[in-house]
Each structure stands twice: as structure tokens, then as C-alpha cells.
Amino acid sequence: MKVAVVGATGMVGQVMLKVLEERNFPVTALFPVASEKSVGNIVNFKGKEFTILSMEDAISKKPDIALFSAGGDISLKFAPKFAAVGTTVIDNSSAFRMNPENQLIVPEINAGILTKEDKVIANPNCSTIQLVMVLHPLNQKYGLKRVVVSTYQSVTGTGKNAVDQLNAEISGDKSEKVYPYEIFKNALPQCDVFSEDDYTKEEIKLMTEPKKILGDDSFNLTATAVRVPVQGGHSESVNIEFENEYDIEEVKTLLSNTPGIILQDDVKNNIYPMPLYSEGKDEVFVGRIRRDRSQINTLNMWIVADNLRKGAATNAVQIAEYLVQNNLV
Numbered sequence: 415m416k417v418a419v420v421g422a423t424g425m426v427g428q429v430m431l432k433v434l435e436e437r438n439f440p441v442t443a444l445f446p447v448a449s450e451k452s453v454g455n456i457v458n459f460k461g462k463e464f465t466i467l468s469m470e471d472a473i474s475k476k477p478d479i480a481l482f483s484a485g486g487d488i489s490l491k492f493a494p495k496f497a498a499v500g501t502t503v504i505d506n507s508s509a510f511r512m513n514p515e516n517q518l519i520v521p522e523i524n525a526g527i528l529t530k531e532d533k534v535i536a537n538p539n540c541s542t543i544q545l546v547m548v549l550h551p552l553n554q555k556y557g558l559k560r561v562v563v564s565t566y567q568s569v570t571g572t573g574k575n576a577v578d579q580l581n582a583e584i585s586g587d588k589s590e591k592v593y594p595y596e597i598f599k600n601a602l603p604q605c606d607v608f609s610e611d612d613y614t615k616e617e618i619k620l621m622t623e624p625k626k627i628l629g630d631d632s633f634n635l636t637a638t639a640v641r642v643p644v645q646g647g648h649s650e651s652v653n654i655e656f657e658n659e660y661d662i663e664e665v666k667t668l669l670s671n672t673p674g675i676i677l678q679d680d681v682k683n684n685i686y687p688m689p690l691y692s693e694g695k696d697e698v699f700v701g702r703i704r705r706d707r708s709q710i711n712t713l714n715m716w717i718v719a720d721n722l723r724k725g726a727a728t729n730a731v732q733i734a735e736y737l738v739q740n741n742l743v
């Protein structure tokens with residue numbers, strides 16, 4: 415497969431290259447793409463050096479697949495140009511996610527809807543992916559009625575500059591300013607910019623994308639997204655009201671048997687998911703599953719995943735693997 419990675423020097427782009435290598439994706443030619451100022455620089459892949467190309471040069475190579483993680487404006491401008499030369503684009507930006515023309519895919523849930531005609535496929539938001547990985551089996555078994563999610567999101571979700579701000583503040587340097595406030599020893603109830611009804615764009619993604627992925631508009635969903643001084647992954651406190659009664663042990667068994675999920679739930683031994691230990695892993699970790707005594711058919715749980723991997727790069731590569739395995743590219 416001829417593969418372009420657009421945004422190859424960014425945090426997600428770097429992880430995309432790493433995951434392509436780790437999973438031995440059948441890359442016969444690699445076209446790393448980054449901003450004009452990076453053209454000509456070198457990226458390493460499978461022990462070889464590859465020169466960063468301009469967007470135009472990469473399009474002219476007519477890759478089979480292009481993995482994008484370079485922001486919505488770049489995706490809107492260039493994804494259609496790649497598609498026009500026959501490339502299948504898997505886009506990690508929010509540009510196409512809620513467009514009815516484009517599929518929004520978590521392979522374990524809805525890859526089956528993909529066809530050869532899907533030339534620009536949207537990769538969901540990181541905090542959405544880890545949430546729906548858990549909601550999907552539960553929805554199938556018990557039916558979702560209402561979901562309340564509060565996130566505790568890693569600074570890696572904002573990018574390298576935010577990681578630099580946190581590390582600088584840890585060492586006492588408060589000059590870096592990606593966020594409106596210091597992030598060290600703090601929690602910012604703002605991920606991305608504020609939008610309609612005083613929700614942030616991140617919260618709106620969490621309230622809309624799951625319904626498209628699950629193909630189910632029948633349940634209610636509300637979210638609060640918070641940035642915390644963490645680097646390993648996003649954590650989510652989730653309260654789920656089902657349409658029907660459930661058995662807590664049955665829920666744990668169901669999730670434990672769901673591919674891509676690892677149950678870490680043994681509070682007697684202080685076993686529960688934590689972002690420090692999810693970093694670099696591809697699974698979604700679930701724990702603290704407990705009945706909500708304030709409301710029938712309702713439970714609480716805690717979900718953690720590496721937002722750069724299953725939340726972005728790994729999910730995108732898994733979509734590419736599905737396309738190859740099913741002769742859709």
C-alpha cells in the first residue's frame with residue numbers, strides 16, 4: 415500500500431507512523447507530509463529515512479491511503495484533492511465527522527458500513543472513541559436511556575505546545591501560554607473553545623458523535639470536558655441510565671469479553687484504570703463499575719485510554735487495516 419501521513423511531524427502523526435510500524439501495516443511506499451517549513455526534513459520509518467513532501471507532491475504520488483492529522487482546515491482543503499486522485503482518506507480532524515456524506519468509524523463498532531465509495535472517512539474525537547467502545551456493548555444488551563460523562567483530559571490532546579507548557583510550569587517557568595491559565599496544579603473546565611449554549615466544542619463532540627457511531631439517536635447524552643495536568647491519556651467518569659435493569663457482574667463480564675476493552679476493577683486491591691499506566695497502550699480500560707443507588711437501572715464507571723493511540727492513531731490505522739482486509743482499497 416502507498417500510504418501518505420499528513421501531519422507527520424505532529425504528535426498524532428508521529429504516533430501514526432509508530433503504529434503503522436508496530437502493526438506491520440503493508441506499506442510499500444510512505445509519503446510523509448507536513449507544513450511547508452518542514453518540507454525536505456527527514457522522518458524515520460522502519461529504520462529508513464523518508465523526506466517530508468509538500469501536499470502537492472504527495473497528491474501527485476496518488477497514494478492508496480492518506481492518514482490525516484493536521485487540523486480541520488487542512489483536511490477540508492486537501493482531503494478532497496487526495497480523494498480526487500483515488501486515495502482513500504482517513505481523517506482525524508473534526509472536519510467531516512458530522513457530515514452525513516462521511517462515515518464516522520470505530521472499527522470494533524461500525525466498520526461494516528464502509529464501502530469502496532467511502533473516500534473520506536472520519537476518525538472520531540479521542541474522548542468519543544473510548545466512550546463508545548464501552549457504550550456499544552452495553553447499548554446492545556440493555557439499551558441506553560441517558561449518559562452523563564465528565565472527562566479529565568490529557569494535555570497531549572492539545573498538542574506538543576501544551577505538553578511543553580505543563581513541563582515548563584512543573585519546573586517553575588510560567589511563561590508558556592497555550593491555555594488561558596496555568597495547567598500545573600490546576601483543572602481547566604474548558605477543552606477547545608466555547609460554542610453554543612456555553613458548551614465547549616469538545617463537549618459538543620462528545621454529545622453528538624456517539625449517536626452517529628452507534629447509529630442510535632434514542633438516548634440522551636450530556637458532557638463536561640476538563641483539562642488536567644496529565645500526559646498519559648484521557649479519563650472519563652460516566653453515569654449510564656439503561657432502559658432496562660442490569661446485573662452488575664453481568665456488565666463486568668460483558669465488558670471483559672469485549673475486544674479492545676480491558677476490565678481493571680478490583681477495588682479491594684486498589685485496582686482501577688489510570689492514565690499513567692494506559693500511556694502507550696491501545697486498549698480502553700474500564701473500572702470502578704458500581705450501581706448508582708440514587709436511580710434505578712443506572713450505574714457509574716471510569717474509562718481510561720491513551721488519547722494519542724486508540725483515541726487517534728491506532729483507531730485510524732485499524733480503519734486502514736479493515737479497508738485492506740476487505741478489499742475496499
Ligand code: 2RA
Nearest residue numbers: 539540541567571572
Ligand atoms: C483534545 N479531543 O483532547 C481533543 C483533540 N485531541 O484536546
